[in-house]
Amino acid sequence: KTFRSTEDPSVPREKRKYVLDMFPYPSAAGLHVGHPEGYFATDIYCRYLRMKGFQVLHPMGFDSFGLPAENYAIKTGTHPRVSTEQNIARFTTQIKSLGFSYDWDRRLSSCEPEYYRWTQWIFLKLWEKGLAYEAEVPINWCPSCQTGLANEEVKDGLCDRCGTPVVRRNLRQWILRITAFAERLLADLGMLNWSDSLKLMQTNWIGRSEGANVHFALESGAGSIEVYTTRPDTLFGATYMVLAPEHPLVQKITTPAQKKAVEDYIHAASMKSEMERTELAKDKTGVFTGAFAINPMNGKKIPVWISDYILISYGTGAIMAVPAHDERDFAFARKFDLPIVQVVSRDGSAAELSEADPTDGVAVNSGEFTGLPTAEVKKRIVEWLQKKGIGTSAVNYKIRDWIFSRQRYWGEPIPLVHCPTDGIVPVPYDQLPLKLPEVAKVVPTGTGESPLAAIPEWVNTTCPKCGGPAKRETNTMPQWAGSCWYYLRFLDPGNDTAFAAREKIDYWMPVDLYVGGAEHAVLHLLYARFWHKFLFDEGLVNSPEPFMRLINQGMILGEGGAKMSKSLGNVINPDDIVRDYGADTMRIYEMFMGPLEVSKPWSTRGIAGAKRFLERVWRTAELPLTDEEPTEALWRLLHKTVKKVSRDTDRLEFNTAIAQMMIFLNEAAGLASMPRKLWTPFVLLLSPYAPHLAEELWEKLGHAPSISRQPWPEWEEALTAEDSVEVVFQVNGKIRAKENLPVGMPEAELKEKAMGHERIRELLSGKQVRKVIVVPNKLVNIVAG
C-alpha cells in the first residue's frame, strides 16, 4: 500500500512536512531489529501529522552501491547487480511487512543509471567550479578492500568497513575540496536542531583553530621556514624547529654531513602504516638536518630537525618547538637533549619544569612582553610580527579534503576522460549517465587500479572535445556519493531533465525531520551538508542546510545488553518477530522500550507484554457498544489521554504516550459496555502506533476505511484538569501528612489547613514556626525548630 504525497500549492508551508529516514544499504543479512526502530518512529509521526491535516512526504529507497556487494560478487563470480537486486527485494518485503506508510511511488536506488546520472551531473558541476581536483597524494589504503579510503573512513588506523590495518600509499586520486566549506560547515551548525553531542562531533572534526603563521629566517640566509602556531605568545620559548619528513625544504637545507641520516629517516617514515604511527605516538623519533634558523624574537640560533610527529598535511608542515609549553615538543626535547626555556608562568616566577605546561599565565623570559598575561602577549606579538613583515594571524582546520575516488567497480563511474591533447575533459552532460560497463563478473586487478582499468573496450574512448583517442577515468565514486543528495531526488524521482524540479524543491525542502544512526556523524552527515551548500551556492536549492532537525535513534542491544552480533548469536530477526507477534506488537514494543535516542536491550519478555496490551485492546473492542454517556471519571481520563498522547507523539516521546494509552485501557477494560464516545477517540489515538489493529477496530465501529485519513481527536482543556488535588504537608521538608483539597485553594487557606491538621499540630507542639512555604496545588512546608 502506498501513501502518495502530492504537492498542493494551496497548502501553506507550515502545514507541509518532509520526514525522512536514512535510506538503508541493502546488505545480504537483511533487515535487523535496529533498523526499523527509527522507521517506526518516523512512521508514527507521519501518520499523526497526516491526521493533524499536514501534507507529508515520507519516502524510502536504497543506498545500493558499495563494497560488500562487490566483494560478494568477486567471491561468487557473479555481477554485483544480481545480489544487490536480491537484497533490495528482500529488504522491500521486510519493510512492507512492518506497516510503514511510505510513498513507494518515489522509491529510488542509487545504483540505477537514471539515479546516478545526476550524481555524475553534480560531480561535473563540482569539477567545473574547481572543487574536484586530481592529485597524487599519500592516502589511506586498505589492502583487503583494495581501495583508498577517506579520512573519515579510518578508525584507529583500521579500515572502518573490514578492520584491516590501513597503510599509506601514494596514488593518483580525485579529491573534493570540502575544506573550502569548512568555515560554513562549522558556522551553520548553529541553525540546526541537532543534538549538541552530534554538533560537537562535527565541530571537533572540522577542528578550527586560531593562531599565526610565522617566518623563521634560515641562518644560511637562503630563505625562511614558515610555521603555524596557536601560541604566538610562546615564540621566545622556541628552541628548535621541526619539519615533516615530506616537507620540500628538507632537501634544500640538509647539510652534506646529515644527508644519509635524513634520507634513511624519510625512507623509514614512509614505510610506516597508520597503525604504527599511532602506536609509536609516545616514542618520538627524528633526525637533525644540520641546518639552523633564527628565532625572530631573541635572535638565537636554533637547530632544524625532521620528525614524523609533524604532519605535512596540517598547517605549513613545519613547527617551531616550544618544549616548555607543549607536551610533544617536551618529549622530543628530552629525548634529544634540546634546551627547554619557560616563557609562561602561572605566578610570574620561573622554575625548572618537570613536564610541559600548556596553560595560560604570565609571560616570563619574554623581553619587552615579560609580565603580560597570555592573551595580551598573543595579540601584541602578532602585531609585532605583522609590522616586521614576518608573520600574520592565521586560521587552520583539521578537516582534510575528501579523497573521492575508489579503485573499485561497483560505484558511479567518474565522468571524465583523459585526452593526450586536451587533458581532462568532462563527459558531456547529454551523454550522462556514463554507465558502468556490462561485465559477466568483476575481477580485481591487484595493481591498485579499479577493475574498470582491465576492460579496454570501456577504457579506450574518444575525446569529446577533439575526437582523438582518449582514456576514461577508471576510478569510481565512494559509497557516500549517492547519499549526498538522495533526499532531493525523492522530491522528483522520475525527472529526466533535472535532478529535481525547482518548484518541488521549493515546496518540500529542507527536510523537517531526519532520523538515523549516529555512525554517520562525520561521514554522510558532513558530506551531504557539503554538497547541499554547493548546490545552494549554485542557486539549485532553496536552503543552505538540508536537514533542519536530526535525531539519532539509539542502538537496540542484545537480550543481555551486549551489542547484537552474529558472533555472539544474539541477533534478533524482525521476520521472526512479525511472524510470532505481528507487526503492530513489534511497533508498540520497540517504541515502548524507552526514549528513541537511547540504546536499550531487547527483551523477549517485554515484547510479550506489548502483545498482551494489544490483545487486551481487542478484547475491550468486543464489549457491546453503546451510545450512552461515559462516566465522568472515564470521560475526564479520555481527555487527559488525548492530551498526553498528542503532546508526547508531537515530541517523539512515544514510550510515555503508549504508557498513557495503557492507563486508559486499564480503566476502560473493566466496563460492561463501551460508550462509542469513549472508544472512537481511543482507537484514533492508537492508530499511528498499531495501524493494522486500529484499521480493523475502525471497521468494527462501523466506519468505512481508512482510519489513516481521519482527523486526530481533540481534547477539552477544562476536562483534563482535576477539581481536587492531594496537597502535601511538610514539616522541615519532610512529608508528614496529605490532604485532598480543591484545586486553586488560595495560599492563606492552604496554610490554615496545614497548620490546623491534627498530625502537624502534634509535630509542631513546643516548636517555633519560623517560615511557611506554600506552593498552590502542591504543598505546604512548615519550617520550625
Add this chain to the structure above:
RNA sequence: GCCGGAGUGGUGGAACUGGCAGACACAGGGGACUUAAAAUCCCCUGUCCCGCAAGGGGCAUACGGGUUCGACCCCCGUCUCCGGCACCA
C-alpha cells in the same frame, strides 16, 4: 591523553520549570476461574526498623560535599560505564 553523554527498584524505564521518587511495563509472590494446565481477572511487590494489627518511623536516584524551606534535577570533587577524537602544533 583530550572532548562529550550517562549512572534511579530484581529488569526496561517514568518524574513537565527545583515541589508526593519509582508512572507504565517486565519479572516475582499470593488468590480467583479450571479436573488440570495455558490464557484471563483481582491483590501484593524499593529497602530496613518498631508493632499481633491498624499504623508509625528511618534510609534510598553511583559516591563524597555544597547551595536551598525543599535537590534525581543546580554547583564542586571522586568513581564507573558508553560514545567520539587521538602527535592537528
